[in-house]
Amino acid sequence: MPRTRRLGVSALALLAVTATGCSAGADGESPGPEDPTRLRVGALGNTTDNLNPLTTNGFADYIGVSHLYESLVELRDGEPVLRLAESIVPDATAESWTITLRDDVTFSDGSAIEATDVAYSLRLTADPTQSPNYASFFGDVDVDGIEVVDERTLVVPFTRPRGDFVSTILSFVSYVYPDGATQWEDAPVTSGPYTLVSYDAGERIVMEAREDYFDGTPELTTLEVVVIDDPQARLNALKSGEIDVATRVDPVAAQAEADNDAIEIQQGGEADSLALGFEMNVNQAPFDDPDVRTAMKLAIDRQELVDVVFLGEGFVGNDLVGLGLPGYDASLPQREHDPQRAEELFAAAGVDAVDVRVAETTPGLQRATELLAEQLADVGVELRVETTDPASFYADYEVLLSTPFQTAYYVNRDAGAYLGSFTGSNGFFNVSGFAPEGYDESLRNAQALVDDDERDAAFAAVQQLVWNDGGTIIWGYQAVLNAETAGLEGVYLTQAVPQFDAASF
Structure with missing residues (x-):
């Protein structure tokens, strides 16, 4: 978990930030969140903003996508952690891997996440015409040879041995989508802890927590990501109460807030630097x-x-x-x-x-x-x-x-x-x-x-x-700096992107 500390005269840190509808009191002390179930996050956008997880480039969109879709494997503190997958096991030569899914995972429409969905997701991610950002990771996967064994099991063959399938490929990108999914910005069916309420490209993403998420309903039931490109502007928006979390704050600017009791700087470790x-x-x-x-x-x-x-x-x-x-x-x-x-x-x-x-x-x-x-x-x-x-x-x-x-x-x-x-x-x-x-x-x-x-x-x-x-x-x-209103707990990082599904005040 990330650590929280005040920035002293020589402090820099990492990230993992969040806070929710909060505003500072007249004496600089935070009175606590106005709505402890709502979180507003400021982040950098991109000229090609979109919520297609296969082509997303902006940091704000990365935050959105990572909360809408769950992965087979997720990196935490630099180590692969199984999420939708119960096990991922190679054969003796690493030319074939067997993926077994958990038996308690569902999409946001209530349907079970099955092996056919994973097979579709892997093939989609491996398609360079659909997935220019990630297809090269799957270049050694024999996508035509993926075999669905039963509802929870599939076998993924390779054109050559890949002993690093989990650490190099799936840990980097392994989002799961419903079989046949092509809609990303208009009420998409999601596998992650949140569903999409609205998306204004380059401006704002609004998401709502799922009550049936396998890892528990997030306490922050409304998550809003606001595009603010300038890091100082993000910090100013936090100080004025327009947002609750300012991601990737400049260390000099953060240091200037060392005595501001209404703001905390969150710090992670080397793995997410x-x-x-x-x-x-x-x-x-x-x-x-x-x-x-x-x-x-x-x-x-x-x-x-x-x-x-x-x-x-x-x-x-x-x-x-x-x-x-x-x-x-x-x-x-x-x-x-x-x-x-x-x-x-x-x-x-x-x-x-x-x-x-x-x-x-x-x-x-x-x-x-x-x-x-x-x-x-x-x-x-x-x-x-x-x-x-x-x-x-x-x-x-x-x-x-x-x-x-x-x-x-x-x-x-x-x-x-x-x-x-x-x-x-x-x-x-x-x-x-x-x-x-x-x-x-x-x-x-x-x-x-x-x-x-x-x-x-x-x-x-x-x-x-x-x-x-x-x-x-x-x-x-x-160390990636994020600034937040005091009182938030449970934020973690995956590939330096803050995750809020387990966070609360």
Whole structure:
């Protein structure tokens, strides 16, 4: 569970926030919620806002979707937890997996969730025409061969062994929909703890708690997500009583509220942190030169970035995602700040200026870019900054995949899940384009191993390839800050998205 604490002079934290229709008293003390069954959450939107769980990109919509639909497996504190599934078991070679459903799960229309629904959901999620965000995760699933054994059991075959089916694929996305479902924004039948009341794209999502949810009726019976793109505006809306929870608050702004007794900052752990950095596209000049990539990594003073951007309470990154989670290769040496060597490499490559595309898609990226400009200036390189609207930054995949240098952040996840999704030829979001000869084979071999320890060792070898020559810079891990009105309990995180179905005042 996330922890709550006051932000002192050097505090930063993580997330898990919520509060409900509350307003501060004249003395700054919160009188408690006006309606303890209603919660209003402010979150970042996206120019392509929609409630189709297969194409959603905005954080506000992620919150909505994660409350409307339940998963077979859910990540909590970085570990897979079975939800709709009672068991998920591989055969001896991990070429086939058997999924058995719980016997007490239903959709919002009262019908039982059955194996046919799961089979449909997996096939839908694996269809690149319907599911461009997630289809690549299921590229090794033999969708035509999925066999429904009985009402609660199905067998999922693979075209090659995948020992990481649960940890890499289902833990990342395994929402279950009714067989044949195609309607997402007009009274959809849902499998999660809430049903949809209304949806105004880019503005507001209103949901109502289900009385027949298998894990109990949520005490917060009305959940409202309000799109507010600017983090300071979200915090101001919380202070004025317009919302009850402000997600992803800037640490400097949160620190300024340290003495405000009407506001609390919630803090989670490393497992749900955000990995902040920059992506160098290895197929685009000047970063197609490995020496330039090395120079950039050496030019960055990671400790300074953590101290300034995270107010000293973040964690220094080492160009890999997965810090503190199973499978992370902690044996690799920490990348050090070496401006002298960076200057030599940049000069040898004839690089004296680079362009960077930046958007404040999470608090800290803009400030980190400003500091990077200062650090690069010290080694003779000018950083030319193109600032982009955060609501549209991830909307155009072609731009993302062709930009030479840009800001990036990732929800912290285990190494196997990250490598399979964000690197290699099959990585659906391989922004750096890193897929050298032999890399895909090494990654496939790691994914095939059933034994956890053997798989971790194989993934460590793949991480070393990324660390040595990849285009990804992870300079630090940010605890995601959410601000809330005091008194809320039971909020938890999954992939850094706050979940309110078990929350109450």
